[in-house]
Amino acid sequence: MQRYLILLAMLLLTCSPKYTIDYNRPVKPISFPRDHAAHNSAQMEWWYYTGHLKAGDGSEYGFEVTFFKRITNEDRAPGCLRFIPAYYLLDVGMIGHFAVTDLKKKRFASTEKDNFLFTKWKADPESYNVVISDWHARDKNGVHCVRARMKGYAIDLYLTPRKPAALNGRNGIVQKGDTHANYYYSFTNLQVTGNITVDGKIKPVKGKAWMDHEYGVMKLEKTQTGWDWFSLQLENNTELMIYLIKDNHRPVPKSGGTYVDAKGKVHWLSLGDITVKTLATWQSGRTKGVYPSEWRIDVKRLGLSLHIKPRLAEQELDHKPVTYWEGAVDVKGTEGKKEVKGLGYVELVGYCPGKNFSDLEL
Numbered sequence: 001m002q003r004y005l006i007l008l009a010m011l012l013l014t015c016s017p018k019y020t021i022d023y024n025r026p027v028k029p030i031s032f033p034r035d036h037a038a039h040n041s042a043q044m045e046w047w048y049y050t051g052h053l054k055a056g057d058g059s060e061y062g063f064e065v066t067f068f069k070r071i072t073n074e075d076r077a078p079g080c081l082r083f084i085p086a087y088y089l090l091d092v093g094m095i096g097h098f099a100v101t102d103l104k105k106k107r108f109a110s111t112e113k114d115n116f117l118f119t120k121w122k123a124d125p126e127s128y129n130v131v132i133s134d135w136h137a138r139d140k141n142g143v144h145c146v147r148a149r150m151k152g153y154a155i156d157l158y159l160t161p162r163k164p165a166a167l168n169g170r171n172g173i174v175q176k177g178d179t180h181a182n183y184y185y186s187f188t189n190l191q192v193t194g195n196i197t198v199d200g201k202i203k204p205v206k207g208k209a210w211m212d213h214e215y216g217v218m219k220l221e222k223t224q225t226g227w228d229w230f231s232l233q234l235e236n237n238t239e240l241m242i243y244l245i246k247d248n249h250r251p252v253p254k255s256g257g258t259y260v261d262a263k264g265k266v267h268w269l270s271l272g273d274i275t276v277k278t279l280a281t282w283q284s285g286r287t288k289g290v291y292p293s294e295w296r297i298d299v300k301r302l303g304l305s306l307h308i309k310p311r312l313a314e315q316e317l318d319h320k321p322v323t324y325w326e327g328a329v330d331v332k333g334t335e336g337k338k339e340v341k342g343l344g345y346v347e348l349v350g351y352c353p354g355k356n357f358s359d360l361e362l
Contacts, residue, residue, distance in 0.1 A: 017073040018091040023217055025181055030172040032165065035183070035213075036139060038069060038123035038130065040092075042215035044182075045069045045123075047130055047137055049146055049159070050231060050345035051192055051209025052328060059203070061196055062101035062311065062328030062345070063155055064110075065148045067130045067137060068321075069094055069123050094121050095320055096132045098148040100155075101312050101328045102198070108312060108327075111150040112319040144190065144211065149197070157194035159209050161187050163264040168241065170268065175254040176245055182216025188231070188239035188260045208233055210345065223247050226324075226350020228276070230257075230297070232306065232331050234342035237262040240304070242274055242297065246350055251276075259302055273301045282313045284325075289316065289352030291325045297333075306333035308346065323352040 022041040039045055046068045053061045070093045075085070092115070099110035113132045115121035122131040128139040135148040144159040168174055168184040175181045190209040195202050210231045220226075230242040242257035257269040275298040282293035295308040308329050315327025325348040332341040 017071075019071050019073070021071055021073055021217070026173045026183055026216055030167060030183060030185060033128070033139070035185075036128035038125045039215045040071065040125055042182075042217070043071050043074070044218040045215035046213070048212040048214075049137065049144075049209055050326070050328075051157075051159075051190070051207055052343045053155075053157075053192065053196055053205040053207040055196065055203040055205050057203070059102075059104040059198075061103065061205070062099075062315075063196075063209075064097065064099040064326055064345070065135070065137065065146055065155070066097045067094065067123075067132065067135075068096070069130075090116065092121075092123060094123065094132050096135050096148070097317060097319055098135065098150055098155075099315070099317060099326065100150075100153040100196075101315055102153075103311055103328075106312060108315050109150065109152055110317045110319065114320070144187075152199055154197040155194065156197075157192055157205075157209075159187075159190040159192050159211070162189040162191050163187070163260060166239075166241075166258055166260050166264075166266045168258045168268070169256070174243075174256070176218065176220065178221065178254075180217055180219050180221075182214055182218045184212070184214045186213075186231075186241060186258070187211040188241070188258075189233065189237070208343070210239075220245065221247065221252075224252065225249075226322075226348070228292070228349075229347040230276075230295075230308070230344060231346075232297075232308070232329075232342060232344035234331065234335075234340050236335070236338075236340055238335075240297075240299070240306075242269070242276065244271075244276060257299075259299070267302075269299065269301070274299055282310075284314075284316050284352070287316065287318055287323055287352045289323060289325070291316070291348050291351045295346075303336040304333065304340075306331055306340075308344065310346070318352075322349060324349040325351065 019040045021043045049065045094115035096113040165185045174184045192207040228244040232240040239260045244251040244255045255271045259267040277296045278292040280294035297306045311328040
């Protein structure tokens with residue numbers, strides 16, 4: 001009997017998690033280029049690109065490429081294997097989303113990839129290099145190289161920062177609730193060159209993009225179901241980010257935003273600085289989710305008053321781990337007495353019953 005107990009103990013030891021999650025509140029300052037890379041002490045991490053492309057023939061496209069990484073220590077295996085810990089199968093779970101908004105054809109397409117079932121993947125902790133199958137996002141001498149493909153569309157892009165990374169929150173640490181905080185920074189102004197392939201035809205494109213990188217223990221409180229996130233790039237070379245964490249559909253006091261002025265200086269905004277009013281809604285015919293679909297945003301401290309409208313109503317992604325709306329938007333309004341306009345992206349999580357953040361069984 002003693003022999004069997006020893007063998008069982010050895011088996012359990014070999015099945016212990018590979019990585020140790022750091023549950024402490026973040027305090028260590030962000031350091032570049034080190035923190036562009038993956039963090040294996042962070043339970044959740046994502047690298048998030050959204051942007052706008054224009055081809056030589058005048059056609060315009062919005063795009064989203066996202067890589068999600070999760071240390072699986074606390075999770076259960078999927079489906080009929082839920083009785084075992086997920087890390088028995090995979091220490092790191094990876095999911096990628098890719099979406100294109102084709103404005104000329106008024107068409108939205110999206111897909112996903114993951115690192116399950118022996119798919120090639122990488123999340124390098126030494127340098128910025130994230131890979132799932134034939135998709136990647138990596139750094140090459142300060143330029144972000146992003147590649148993704150699906151049926152009908154593919155992108156191969158080079159994104160060059162025109163401003164330094166903006167540290168959101170206090171020194172790059174944002175409070176999401178009473179008990180959780182995580183690291184968060186953004187490249188708010190990336191100049192884009194490269195190619196988009198549409199139905200087999202390669203088109204050189206230029207444009208502008210935004211990149212977010214968040215990592216840490218990114219849990220919501222039990223009553224929080226999702227968030228609204230805005231990234232707006234104005235033609236006067238300023239950018240605005242707003243995130244509203246929702247508790248029973250109301251923004252929690254820890255919500256806020258970031259304004260980056262034309263010289264690249266970062267101004268942190270509290271919830272009290274921001275007013276967001278929903279002007280219209282849109283219902284998905286596929287999931288029946290009802291999403292906000294037009295907004296007025298006022299930031300009195302900056303003298304900003306903006307009207308935000310989707311460039312296409314149907315921009316919903318029905319993929320793992322949650323269903324959400326993420327789409328290209330037009331921006332126009334005033335800053336003081338001057339008219340301003342631009343483009344942006346909006347993400348809406350928590351509007352599809354049964355497929356919200358609070359419905360996940362991790």
